[in-house]
Amino acid sequence: LRTPMSSIRAFSEILRGVEVLSPQEQVRYASIIQEETIRLTRLLDDLLDLSVLENGQVSLNVSTGSLRDLLDHSVAMARVGRDAAVMQIQRNIADERVWLCTDLDRLNQVFLNLIVNAHKYCDAAEPKLQIIVRQSAQQLTIDFIDNGSGISNEDQNLIFEKFSRIGGHESGGAGLGLAISREILQRLQGDITYLPGQNGAAFRIRLPESVVGGVARTDLSSTDY
Ligand SMILES: Nc1ncnc2c1ncn2[C@@H]1O[C@H](COP(=O)(O)OP(=O)(O)OP(=O)(O)O)[C@@H](O)[C@H]1O
Ligand SMILES: [Mg+2]
Known part of the structure; x- marks a missing residue:
């Protein structure tokens, strides 16, 4: 919270100050204030949501x-403002023919954070994200596995805590996404865990069988791409 606040304050003081600024400088400082305000708003929304x-x-x-x-x-939303060609996303559409009955907006929020995290933190030369869906009689699992350097054993529990950020990533957020996801899955009677030993960062979402309503009707006639 402190960093965006202090730059908003500093740059607004410069804009109001006695020093004469060129139009370009004015625009630049105003844009910084605007960007930081957007960041701060997102942070406050996330904090409120978590509480x-x-x-x-x-x-x-x-x-x-x-x-x-x-x-x-979720994949489309994660790509907004990003170069879609940078990360390859591998899916098996046939396995995704699952009809869900749950809070879809909340589930989207969880998927989106995992996909955006892979975009932001997967450090492979050719980044890839695999999304693997499995359905059994008891549960539905959805794995998100990237090919980056993953998360060390000691950090695997930390990342679900609020404000936990591992390594000094430039593009890093507040460290709330996984904490929010864990709360959401608890409400949906499922869970989210880190999957060790996958040659990359890997997360597993489990949902109870009760959210599944059979084969998705809309997908029955569609062909895979
Ligand atoms: N796919 C990944 N590869 C490597 N590190 C990851 C990956 N996903 C998450 N992490 C690490 O876990 C930390 C916590 O992730 P989380 O989604 O909770 O927060 P964030 O992305 O930093 O911020 P926010 O989601 O609030 O915008 C990240 O800062 C990053 O250090
Ligand atoms: Mg995140």
């Missing part, structure tokens, strides 16, 4: 939809 989730005050908004559509949506 609401932690207090159990959150009501679920249950709807139905196919897992494939939901993943399409």
Whole structure:
């Protein structure tokens, strides 16, 4: 919280100050203030969201939809403002023919954080993210496995704590995404864990069988791409 606040303060003081600034300088400082304000707003939204989730005050908004559509949506959202060619995403569409009945917005929030994290933190020369769906009688699992250097044993538990950020990534966020995801999955009666030993960072989402409503109707006639 402190960093965006102090740059907003410093640059607004410069803009208001006695020193004469060129139009270019004015625009540059105003843009910094604007960017930092956006960052701060996001941070506050996330903090508020987390505290609401932690207090159990959150009501679920249950709807139905196919897992494939939901993943399409999350992948597309994660790519906004990023070069889509940079990270290859491998999926098996046939396995995604699952009809879900749960809070799809909340699940999207979890998927989005995992995909954005892979975009931000996967350090492979040719970054890849695999999304693997498995369905058994008891549960649905969705694995997100990238080919970066992964997360060390001692950090694997830390990353689910709020404000935990490993390594000094430039593009890093506040360190709230995984903490929020863990709370969300608890509400959805599932969980999210780190999967060690996968040659990259790997996360597993588990959802109870009760969220699954059979084969997705919309996907029955579609062909894989
Ligand atoms: N795919 C990954 N590869 C390597 N490190 C990762 C990966 N995903 C997460 N991490 C590490 O875990 C930390 C916590 O992730 P988390 O999503 O909670 O926070 P964030 O992405 O830093 O910020 P936010 O999600 O709030 O914008 C990250 O800062 C990063 O150090
Ligand atoms: Mg994140």
